[in-house]
Amino acid sequence: MKTTIIHNGQFVVPDGNGGLKVISGYMTIEGQYITDIGEGQPSPAETFDEVIDGSHRLYLPGLVNTHGHAAMALLRGIGDDLALQVWLEQKMWPNEAKFTADDVKWGTLLSIVEMIKGGTTAFVDMYDHMDEVANAVEQSGMRGCLARGVIGLCPPDVQTAKLEEAIRFARDWNGRADGRITTMMSPHAPYTCPPDYIERIVQAAHDLQLPLHTHMSESMNEVLQNEREYGARPVEHLRKLGVFSRPCLVAHGVHLTDEEIAVLREYDVRVSHNPGSNLKLASGIARVPELLKAGVLVSLGTDSSASNNNLDMFEEMRLAALLHKGVSGDPTAVPAPQALKMGTSIGAASIWLDDVGELAAGNKADLIAVDIDQPHFYPHSDLVSHLIYSASAGDVTDSCVDGRWVMRNRELTTLDVEKIKAEFNRCYRRLVG
Amino acid sequence: MKTTIIHNGQFVVPDGNGGLKVISGYMTIEGQYITDIGEGQPSPAETFDEVIDGSHRLYLPGLVNTHGHAAMALLRGIGDDLALQVWLEQKMWPNEAKFTADDVKWGTLLSIVEMIKGGTTAFVDMYDHMDEVANAVEQSGMRGCLARGVIGLCPPDVQTAKLEEAIRFARDWNGRADGRITTMMSPHAPYTCPPDYIERIVQAAHDLQLPLHTHMSESMNEVLQNEREYGARPVEHLRKLGVFSRPCLVAHGVHLTDEEIAVLREYDVRVSHNPGSNLKLASGIARVPELLKAGVLVSLGTDSSASNNNLDMFEEMRLAALLHKGVSGDPTAVPAPQALKMGTSIGAASIWLDDVGELAAGNKADLIAVDIDQPHFYPHSDLVSHLIYSASAGDVTDSCVDGRWVMRNRELTTLDVEKIKAEFNRCYRRLVG
Numbered sequence: 001m002k003t004t005i006i007h008n009g010q011f012v013v014p015d016g017n018g019g020l021k022v023i024s025g026y027m028t029i030e031g032q033y034i035t036d037i038g039e040g041q042p043s044p045a046e047t048f049d050e051v052i053d054g055s056h057r058l059y060l061p062g063l064v065n066t067h068g069h070a071a072m073a074l075l076r077g078i079g080d081d082l083a084l085q086v087w088l089e090q091k092m093w094p095n096e097a098k099f100t101a102d103d104v105k106w107g108t109l110l111s112i113v114e115m116i117k118g119g120t121t122a123f124v125d126m127y128d129h130m131d132e133v134a135n136a137v138e139q140s141g142m143r144g145c146l147a148r149g150v151i152g153l154c155p156p157d158v159q160t161a162k163l164e165e166a167i168r169f170a171r172d173w174n175g176r177a178d179g180r181i182t183t184m185m186s187p188h189a190p191y192t193c194p195p196d197y198i199e200r201i202v203q204a205a206h207d208l209q210l211p212l213h214t215h216m217s218e219s220m221n222e223v224l225q226n227e228r229e230y231g232a233r234p235v236e237h238l239r240k241l242g243v244f245s246r247p248c249l250v251a252h253g254v255h256l257t258d259e260e261i262a263v264l265r266e267y268d269v270r271v272s273h274n275p276g277s278n279l280k281l282a283s284g285i286a287r288v289p290e291l292l293k294a295g296v297l298v299s300l301g302t303d304s305s306a307s308n309n310n311l312d313m314f315e316e317m318r319l320a321a322l323l324h325k326g327v328s329g330d331p332t333a334v335p336a337p338q339a340l341k342m343g344t345s346i347g348a349a350s351i352w353l354d355d356v357g358e359l360a361a362g363n364k365a366d367l368i369a370v371d372i373d374q375p376h377f378y379p380h381s382d383l384v385s386h387l388i389y390s391a392s393a394g395d396v397t398d399s400c401v402d403g404r405w406v407m408r409n410r411e412l413t414t415l416d417v418e419k420i421k422a423e424f425n426r427c428y429r430r431l432v433g
Numbered sequence: 434m435k436t437t438i439i440h441n442g443q444f445v446v447p448d449g450n451g452g453l454k455v456i457s458g459y460m461t462i463e464g465q466y467i468t469d470i471g472e473g474q475p476s477p478a479e480t481f482d483e484v485i486d487g488s489h490r491l492y493l494p495g496l497v498n499t500h501g502h503a504a505m506a507l508l509r510g511i512g513d514d515l516a517l518q519v520w521l522e523q524k525m526w527p528n529e530a531k532f533t534a535d536d537v538k539w540g541t542l543l544s545i546v547e548m549i550k551g552g553t554t555a556f557v558d559m560y561d562h563m564d565e566v567a568n569a570v571e572q573s574g575m576r577g578c579l580a581r582g583v584i585g586l587c588p589p590d591v592q593t594a595k596l597e598e599a600i601r602f603a604r605d606w607n608g609r610a611d612g613r614i615t616t617m618m619s620p621h622a623p624y625t626c627p628p629d630y631i632e633r634i635v636q637a638a639h640d641l642q643l644p645l646h647t648h649m650s651e652s653m654n655e656v657l658q659n660e661r662e663y664g665a666r667p668v669e670h671l672r673k674l675g676v677f678s679r680p681c682l683v684a685h686g687v688h689l690t691d692e693e694i695a696v697l698r699e700y701d702v703r704v705s706h707n708p709g710s711n712l713k714l715a716s717g718i719a720r721v722p723e724l725l726k727a728g729v730l731v732s733l734g735t736d737s738s739a740s741n742n743n744l745d746m747f748e749e750m751r752l753a754a755l756l757h758k759g760v761s762g763d764p765t766a767v768p769a770p771q772a773l774k775m776g777t778s779i780g781a782a783s784i785w786l787d788d789v790g791e792l793a794a795g796n797k798a799d800l801i802a803v804d805i806d807q808p809h810f811y812p813h814s815d816l817v818s819h820l821i822y823s824a825s826a827g828d829v830t831d832s833c834v835d836g837r838w839v840m841r842n843r844e845l846t847t848l849d850v851e852k853i854k855a856e857f858n859r860c861y862r863r864l865v866g
Contacts, residue, residue: 077814080822081768114808279759280822282766309822310809318748323756326712333715335514375547376743376826378854379861381510389513389713389742393809394827421811428812 001031009054056373062121063313064347067251067272067301071107104129118393147186152197189215211247218252235260275319277303299350312393336388369398434464442487489806495554496746497780499705500734504540537562551826580619585630622648644680651685708752710736745826769821
């Protein structure tokens with residue numbers, strides 16, 4: 001198997017006490033795996049197929065985006081600064097109803113290009129026409145945790161057809177692409193799926209031994225509507241329906257009581273915090289310090305670029321670090337290393353990847369390089385802090401997933417970017433004009 | 434005088450109704466000024482010294498950063514995620530006390546490189562050793578509105594010496610560098626300047642016919658302390674001392690009552706909103722929608738990169754657009770065109786530049802180009818929205834100030850970046866080790 005060494009680099013590694021530190025040294029890769037990482041120089045006796053000079057580069061684990069709908073890049077910018085219902089009813093739903101498999105293919109590929117360029121190496125996607133998404137993940141070299149999101153506001157036969165499609169997709173694709181693709185079952189949200197339909201989806205997740213992913217408690221309206229219709233807030237409602245009886249990742253979790261946070265902790269439910277999308281749609285501000293204090297796994301997601309409007313995980317990490325300081329009045333809330341872990345190791349753990357998210361021997365080689373020889377990284381006082389408070393997507397130069405370089409010097413190695421942009425524009429013109 | 438045409442470009446221009454629109458067309462520049470801008474192609478009869486193909490570029494007014502302390506880049510990352518007093522007393526003040534003119538020179542130059550690379554063409558700076566800052570502005574080709582910030586917590590003879598230095602600086606440099614440098618008088622803050630000292634500074638501003646710039650109502654502690662010491666909140670205190678009898682720009686303005694907002698409007702006091710710094714230091718969240726509704730000029734500043742930690746004005750525009758939606762619960766708060774104006778035309782107006790901040794014939798040629806042929810700008814549905822919700826500093830390719838290109842294809846034309854980085858590192862090592 002091909003062997004690689006990166007030397008003279010700086011590397012963000014676990015500090016052994018739950019934190020992170022930066023070392024100057026080297027890393028070796030063989031096949032899919034990191035085989036060694038350490039300070040200084042490696043043994044001079046070893047030889048490698050590829051030798052990379054890591055000068056002026058900071059290497060860190062690839063970023064993990066734990067909630068999104070990649071194909072919706074086609075709707076970026078078509079309805080900003082609108083009230084939520086106007087945005088949904090006049091801009092999103094009528095256009096999404098027109099989406100074909102071809103649109104999902106090219107919309108997703110454009111988002112994958114954006115994600116790779118911004119340092120994301122693994123992402124969660126919940127959408128329709130998921131075979132196209134899975135094909136795009138396979139082709140791109142990225143890692144994807146994918147689910148056919150099902151909305152149950154439809155006649156029983158359509159419900160059944162969607163569920164069967166979701167089961168077929170989840171079964172077909174789980175573990176494919178050398179294990180880079182994993183799958184989940186996904187009721188879209190408690191307000192878009194009747195209770196008995198959610199129970200059928202949960203049963204399917206049990207049958208397939210797969211996790212669940214759903215939107216939950218994104219807006220106060222949703223919480224109030226759930227109380228009106230089902231006599232319970234979303235957490236209790238989903239708990240009763242068995243959603244937390246499987247490993248579960250919920251997106252948003254903005255409006256939560258102390259009791260609900262305790263329930264999420266009890267069932268080890270993971271929360272994908274989407275600060276950019278929550279702010280832009282005025283959904284509210286999630287209680288992240290309280291979730292972290294309770295021991296809930298809180299990772300970060302961009303949501304779609306129709307509600308964000310980019311897929312820059314550096315921005316989400318920065319928002320997570322800044323927002324909760326400002327809102328709580330505590331400048332020590334969500335410190336930089338915590339935010340970086342939310343975007344890397346906690347993100348990986350949140351989608352049940354146990355050998356991704358930290359640069360350590362034995363882990364999969366999912367990593368990125370950032371160009372720290374730029375003014376906004378000077379002085380090199382605290383590079384972890386700079387990653388959170390100063391960096392952005394455009395600073396990423398190289399990206400490696402599962403031991404394969406999918407971007408080198410900002411050029412993608414797996415995808416034809418010009419073709420993707422052209423096909424994306426063709427789809428956009430057909431959809432929106 | 435040299436003439437330039439940019440054709441086949443897209444340009445952000447006023448829409449005639451107080452908003453902004455994007456046109457496809459051309460712009461001509463002669464000397465310092467924009468001479469024509471319009472849709473389609475210019476008259477074929479005209480010839481130009483320089484012809485620029487604007488394909489794949491969006492041109493917009495240069496960004497105006499209305500509050501900062503550029504030299505403090507030397508302290509970036511040396512004390513993040515700390516309580517405010519610990520940060521100030523253990524990290525900032527002891528190190529700032531060691532700053533020499535040489536440190537201010539190289540710290541400022543590094544920040545100027547970062548600002549130019551991020552699309553800022555004009556900035557406010559309030560610091561010490563201001564001759565070095567002014568020299569750096571002159572050399573760089575940028576536009577600067579500069580003030581020697583004075584702290585009056587010192588013996589009377591030192592107070593007087595500082596005031597005389599501030600007066601000398603303001604008089605010497607106002608209008609220099611072909612008018613690119615303007616000056617202000619600057620009492621640092623109501624809590625760092627005794628009332629009689631503020632009155633002397635105000636008198637000097639009257640004598641010199643210059644504006645005033647100060648920090649005001651940044652934290653709730655400051656407001657409470659002002660009430661305890663002077664029996665009034667900062668706005669009333671400064672009004673009584675005559676600060677608003679001169680044109681005035683205040684930084685932060687986080688903690689304001691309705692009555693205070695009305696006073697600011699009455700005296701046409703301009704507010705530099707610094708969302709990134711305010712969040713990071715947990716100072717609070719300024720009442721921007723209320724300020725805008727009252728008709729107060731609200732521009733944007735990064736504050737220093739010790740409290741931000743970068744000088745990316747795209748990030749400040751995005752924070753202004755996102756934060757106030759999330760906090761107010763109103764997704765129509767601070768829409769994208771409003772945020773872009775805060776970063777451009779309102780910024781220019783806030784520092785009394787009446788021919789900067791909009792792309793229009795007769796205005797100074799202060800403009801930047803953004804590379805919109807990148808995935809995060811696709812589709813080209815609403816480019817103003819993309820500038821606010823999707824762009825970042827690294828997307829800027831070219832920058833023109835006062836008719837002179839200070840950056841082309843991301844290469845600076847006026848400054849030796851490698852030398853600046855080396856000298857900056859030398860200063861940093863001496864200061865912090």
